[in-house]
Amino acid sequence: MVETVVVKNKKEKFADIPVFSEKKEYRPYGVQETGLAFVGHEISEDRSSMNQFLHYDQLYTIRHGWNSKFFIGLLDGKIMGTRCPKCGDSWVPVRTHCWNLNCNLQKTEWMEMPLTAKVHTWTVAGWSGRSSLKRLPIILVYANIGTSKVAMANELHGLDPWDVEFGMPLKIVFKPKEQRIGAVNDFHFEPADSWEPLPMNPEKERIKKLVEPVYEWVKTLK
Amino acid sequence: MSRKVCIIGGATTPFDYGPTGFESIEGGAAECIRETQQDVPEFSLRDLDLMIYSHFSVHFGHQLAPEWIIHDHLGLVGLPHYRVENGGNTGGSALYAAALAIMSGQHNVVGITGWETMDSVSQSQGSEFIAMASDIRYELMVGGIYPIYYAAMANKWMKENKVTEEDVATISVKNKNNAMDNPKAQWYRNEHRYITVDDVMNSRLISYPIKKYDCSLMSRGVAFLLVCSEEYAKKVNPDHYVTVDGMGLSSCTIRAGDRLNNPGWSKRYGPGYPGMTEFAACRCSAEQAYKMAGINDPLKDIDFGEIHDAFSTSEAQIYKALGLADEHTIAKFIRDERTSLQGDIPMNPGGGLLGYGHPVGATGLMSTIECYYQLAGMIPQKHLSRKTEVSDPECGIVNSHAGTGTSISNFILRRH
Numbered sequence: 001m002v003e004t005v006v007v008k009n010k011k012e013k014f015a016d017i018p019v020f021s022e023k024k025e026y027r028p029y030g031v032q033e034t035g036l037a038f039v040g041h042e043i044s045e046d047r048s049s050m051n052q053f054l055h056y057d058q059l060y061t062i063r064h065g066w067n068s069k070f071f072i073g074l075l076d077g078k079i080m081g082t083r084c085p086k087c088g089d090s091w092v093p094v095r096t097h098c099w100n101l102n103c104n105l106q107k108t109e110w111m112e113m114p115l116t117a118k119v120h121t122w123t124v125a126g127w128s129g130r131s132s133l134k135r136l137p138i139i140l141v142y143a144n145i146g147t148s149k150v151a152m153a154n155e156l157h158g159l160d161p162w163d164v165e166f167g168m169p170l171k172i173v174f175k176p177k178e179q180r181i182g183a184v185n186d187f188h189f190e191p192a193d194s195w196e197p198l199p200m201n202p203e204k205e206r207i208k209k210l211v212e213p214v215y216e217w218v219k220t221l222k
Numbered sequence: 223m224s225r226k227v228c229i230i231g232g233a234t235t236p237f238d239y240g241p242t243g244f245e246s247i248e249g250g251a252a253e254c255i256r257e258t259q260q261d262v263p264e265f266s267l268r269d270l271d272l273m274i275y276s277h278f279s280v281h282f283g284h285q286l287a288p289e290w291i292i293h294d295h296l297g298l299v300g301l302p303h304y305r306v307e308n309g310g311n312t313g314g315s316a317l318y319a320a321a322l323a324i325m326s327g328q329h330n331v332v333g334i335t336g337w338e339t340m341d342s343v344s345q346s347q348g349s350e351f352i353a354m355a356s357d358i359r360y361e362l363m364v365g366g367i368y369p370i371y372y373a374a375m376a377n378k379w380m381k382e383n384k385v386t387e388e389d390v391a392t393i394s395v396k397n398k399n400n401a402m403d404n405p406k407a408q409w410y411r412n413e414h415r416y417i418t419v420d421d422v423m424n425s426r427l428i429s430y431p432i433k434k435y436d437c438s439l440m441s442r443g444v445a446f447l448l449v450c451s452e453e454y455a456k457k458v459n460p461d462h463y464v465t466v467d468g469m470g471l472s473s474c475t476i477r478a479g480d481r482l483n484n485p486g487w488s489k490r491y492g493p494g495y496p497g498m499t500e501f502a503a504c505r506c507s508a509e510q511a512y513k514m515a516g517i518n519d520p521l522k523d524i525d526f527g528e529i530h531d532a533f534s535t536s537e538a539q540i541y542k543a544l545g546l547a548d549e550h551t552i553a554k555f556i557r558d559e560r561t562s563l564q565g566d567i568p569m570n571p572g573g574g575l576l577g578y579g580h581p582v583g584a585t586g587l588m589s590t591i592e593c594y595y596q597l598a599g600m601i602p603q604k605h606l607s608r609k610t611e612v613s614d615p616e617c618g619i620v621n622s623h624a625g626t627g628t629s630i631s632n633f634i635l636r637r638h
């Protein structure tokens with residue numbers, strides 16, 4: 001005997017569906033999703049070897065979910081961090097649950113960080129991923145923002161690459177509002193107004209010598 | 223006490239960028255197994271009771287579950303298989319998985335096949351793919367690629383430990399020149415020249431203090447390693463087997479900047495450690511491996527190693543994390559060339575990632591295979607000369623390393 005069960009109530013939703021009312025597109029010209037396509041091939045003279053060219057384009061949706069406040073903050077020119085109400089540790093990049101095992105995955109609170117930071121360590125890049133080549137040389141620093149217990153990577157602008165120093169004070173500078181996209185490159189670091197570089201020394205000379213050909217190379221890029 | 227884990231053979235294809243003659247991954251895997259069978263004629267594919275596949279990124283392979291293609295091609299349908307992926311430590315993690323399978327008693331003869339085909343995209347695109355193993359929400363868009371993260375870590379480490387650009391350049395010179403004795407090494411097959419510290423110092427800036435010749439190579443390559451119980455080792459290769467006497471696996475943060483003040487590490491090693499400079503997961507996994515293998519003084523008890531020199535700077539950092547030197551002795555340790563073939567603990571006699579190459583999923587297996595060849599006395603038949611043979615080794619260390627030090631394994635291998 002089979003009993004028929006009538007479901008009267010709709011299943012309760014795990015979460016309310018967000019209503020996405022603000023939408024923006026800033027797709028570079030020519031970017032499109034074509035999916036998978038074989039777009040060409042080559043065959044060796046002796047016809048023993050073949051290479052085939054497969055093009056694959058994919059549009060991803062990064063659902064920031066509980067981390068969203070940080071990325072929305074960037075659009076508003078703010079650095080949002082999180083803080084554990086139990087142990088007081090705070091972070092940028094954010095953690096939605098505390099890292100301290102004693103706090104047992106305590107949910108954290110949002111806090112706005114001051115737009116100041118301090119260099120923990122640095123490097124001067126003369127090579128990078130395809131999308132960054134034209135901006136070389138790049139000074140990349142890891143810096144603690146506000147009270148953050150962790151250091152965050154970002155570019156340092158506004159000084160010669162050989163002048164960057166450990167421990168130097170920084171300010172956070174955002175791009176103009178209309179250029180922001182809600183990603184970490186909406187902002188960069190610059191030296192704090194009070195900061196003055198040290199005079200030239202052998203290490204600075206060395207870095208200068210290493211980056212000079214990089215400036216020349218970048219000029220040759222289309 | 224769990225069962226002993228043995229290594230009885232293994233081989234790689236030549237590592238290269240572009241055409242190698244081993245273009246298809248399944249063809250390369252088959253050739254690695256054929257070479258292993260030449261060394262161990264008693265080994266039959268029918269003896270395998272598990273195959274573990276070691277592969278990092280399907281972005282490079284343009285194929286999901288590519289291990290299924292290899293497995294099928296090898297005629298192993300029916301045999302259990304799965305893939306291990308753990309960044310640059312994929313090979314080490316696959317060996318860890320194979321060892322657990324043997325130790326548990328569930329399996330007796332486990333193959334590991336690893337590969338990467340990084341030349342299926344351009345070099346700069348490849349750098350970006352690898353960087354997708356960083357936290358892309360926070361790091362990829364700010365010019366971030368792995369050499370830059372490593373450079374930021376190494377720059378501070380070198381200052382704190384008084385290690386110079388020239389010091390780390392000697393590591394690159396050592397490994398690339400070792401590779402000149404190894405016909406399967408990418409450096410031997412491509413640049414094919416002996417280099418000096420000046421060559422490294424004058425090579426193109428990648429990210430200060432790392433230059434082009436401080437960096438390992440993007441590669442295409444396949445490797446096969448044969449792991450088994452002692453019973454099987456005694457049966458098929460009684461004269462040339464080694465035992466995995468110790469192993470350790472540990473982890474650290476994905477973003478290097480999150481290592482400052484990390485409560486887990488502070489509790490274990492004291493406040494401030496590892497900062498952005500030390501490889502805590504290497505120290506921790508080495509401690510596990512040393513304890514298991516009964517090693518009290520690694521410098522005395524270990525004869526040589528094959529370690530993860532993705533950058534010359536990281537090899538130096540690894541020396542310290544393995545406990546071979548401390549902040550007071552590390553600079554002198556490097557300057558005294560303790561890790562050259564004439565030194566007391568040669569490192570990367572096979573060429574390492576700097577010389578042999580770094581096809582990620584095959585890399586940790588390559589290191590293990592080179593360590594095995596040394597311990598099994600097979601260098602004269604595998605290298606071009608005895609120049610890169612460690613003299614009478616009994617104990618070697620294999621190190622495999624991922625992310626910015628995000629996952630690291632260490633293995634102690636002993637000659638039987």
Ligand SMILES: [Zn+2]
Nearest residue numbers: 084087098103
């Ligand atoms: Zn807490």
